[in-house]
Every structure is written in structure tokens, then in C-alpha cells.
Amino acid sequence: MSGRQGLAADIGGTNTRLALVENGRVLEETIARYRNRDFGTPEEAIDAYLAGAGHPACRSAVIAIAAPINGKAIRMTNHPWTFDATCIGKVLGGADVTFLNDFEALAYSLDRVAPERLKSVYGSAQAVSIGATRLVVGAGTGFNAAALFQNSGGLHVGTGECGHATLAVETETELQLWKYLARNRGRASIERALSGRGLREIYEWHCLEKGLAPDTLSPAEIAALANSGADQTCEAAARQWVTFLGRVIGDLALVFLSLGGIVLTGGVTRSLARFLSEPEFLNAFCAKGRQQQLVSGIPVHLLDDDFAALSGCAARM
CATH class of the missing domain: 3.40.367.20 (Hexokinase; domain 1)
Structure with a gap:
């Protein structure tokens, strides 16, 4: 996605975290968190975030969900939301949407975590x-x-x-x-x-x-x-x-x-x-x-x- 803007979302059973991404990096100043219970659907939460961010153009989105990822329609385990890649893509103005399991996203983040954010429990x-x-x-x-x-x-x-x-x-x-x-x-x-x-x-x-x-x-x-x-x-x-x-x-x-x-x-x-x-x-x-x-x-x-x-x-x- 080099040189282009996208959306990253981490959607757990209680909270939704979102940020804009450019050149493969999260723009930290754009990170926001919402309570899932404040929205009827994930599309509503994403739309609220985009409105607050000035409706940026997003060509792609990677969305991590606390649920098994199987196909283009995903149902959460610990929250009543369902996800459809086509519907979310429309909210994003036609962006390509990829779903990940939330722990899959966490695993891919391990090489990007600042060392000071890792506290030793057992050496x-x-x-x-x-x-x-x-x-x-x-x-x-x-x-x-x-x-x-x-x-x-x-x-x-x-x-x-x-x-x-x-x-x-x-x-x-x-x-x-x-x-x-x-x-x-x-x-x-x-x-x-x-x-x-x-x-x-x-x-x-x-x-x-x-x-x-x-x-x-x-x-x-x-x-x-x-x-x-x-x-x-x-x-x-x-x-x-x-x-x-x-x-x-x-x-x-x-x-x-x-x-x-x-x-x-x-x-x-x-x-x-x-x-x-x-x-x-x-x-x-x-x-x-x-x-x-x-x-x-x-x-x-x-x-x-x-x-x-x-x-x-x-x-x-």
C-alpha cells in the first residue's frame, strides 16, 4: 500500500480501535477507540470514525475481528455484530477489505512493538x-x-x-x-x-x-x-x-x-x-x-x- 492511505481496525468484544495507515505504518495521531455498545453495526462505528477524521480516501482496509475468519461474512463470538466485506467497502468508498482474526493481527504486530512496551514477567x-x-x-x-x-x-x-x-x-x-x-x-x-x-x-x-x-x-x-x-x-x-x-x-x-x-x-x-x-x-x-x-x-x-x-x-x- 506504499504511498496510499488505508484503514486499520481492531474490533474486540467490547471496544473498536481504528487508525489511518500510510506507507504501511499506523498514523498514531489518528488512533481512536469506540465502545461497541454505542453503535448498532460496525459500519456505523467506521462511518463515525471517518466523519471525525474528515472523510479520508481509503483504498484498502484491514479489519481484525474477535471471531473465526471464514469467508467474506463474519459473525462475532462475544458481540452481536456481523461483518460483510462488501458493505464495509461501500462505507469506505469502494475500498478493498481484508478480515483478520484479532490475534492474527497481534501476532503480526510483535516485530513492530516498541521494546519499552514489553514488560518482563518471567525470564x-x-x-x-x-x-x-x-x-x-x-x-x-x-x-x-x-x-x-x-x-x-x-x-x-x-x-x-x-x-x-x-x-x-x-x-x-x-x-x-x-x-x-x-x-x-x-x-x-x-x-x-x-x-x-x-x-x-x-x-x-x-x-x-x-x-x-x-x-x-x-x-x-x-x-x-x-x-x-x-x-x-x-x-x-x-x-x-x-x-x-x-x-x-x-x-x-x-x-x-x-x-x-x-x-x-x-x-x-x-x-x-x-x-x-x-x-x-x-x-x-x-x-x-x-x-x-x-x-x-x-x-x-x-x-x-x-x-x-x-x-x-x-x-x-
């Missing part, structure tokens, strides 16, 4: 192989992951719907929690725990186990109380949440053999960053039996950049 004394597979994992409204592979043909991304795999538990107590998360659902998926709603339900379960009525706290409020140490039940929920996170990313590290490192992202993950250095997270991450030494050699970082996926979209223009 390793072992040297990381250049060109080794990297993994980006995030928990927010939902949960997912993507692997970034590098070979002589360049960079390639492997995506999935990791949040909808079944949540693994290891203790009798966790089994009882799993049953609570699975109620009226048939099973408990990873996303049932590792999301904002999951943190809320883990907190509810801990309250009920203590014979307490859960307060009407949002996930952000639970995280804040856990971080401050002001509420023991919130803190217990946070520690269980990061235990599940450590276990899941350790499993994904084995699945993808992500020896190049793991990057964590997502609003809930960032809100519980304090607990990522605690034993609950690190022990669960490394506890992989005969492959414990392998997983223990994988560095983990936290991405402190809520707009990184826009750079990944720009990379695909």
Missing part, C-alpha cells in the same frame, strides 16, 4: 533461538492465542479458537469450581475462566464457598480490590485466575513449541499484572512433567499496548 537463563516460534496470548472480553512462525518464506501466523477448548483442572477444589463454571453449559471452556466474566464467576464461587453473598463487583473492581489487598476473596479469585492462566499458556507453549517466547496481552491480564510474578502463576506455567525444563526456558512478557493489533493490520496491507 530464562537459556538463550532464545533467533527465528523460534513466538506466541501471543490474551484474556479480555474473551480468550485466544496465536503463534508467529518464521522461516525462509517470511512470517506466518497460526490462529485458532483456543478459548473454546475445555478448561483443565488438577485438584478436587478446582473440579468443584469447574462444575460451577460449567453450570447450565455442559462444560467449562478456557474462556469461561480466563475472561472478565470468568474472573467475576471465580469470585462468585469463592464467596459462595465461604457462605457469603457476592457483591455486585465488576471484573475491574475485583482486580482493583485484589491488587490493593483490601478484599481476601477478590485476592483468592485473582490467584486462582492466574493459576489457570499459567497452566493454559504452559500447555499452549507445548502445543506450539513457542521457544521464542510468550507475549501476554488483554485487559484482564494487564489488570492482574501484579499476580503474574507470584508463585501461583509461575508454578502452574512450568509444571509440565518431563517437559518442565523445556517450558521453564521460555521467557514471558506482558504487552502494555492496547493498540498493538493496529500495527499488525498495517503489516498486512
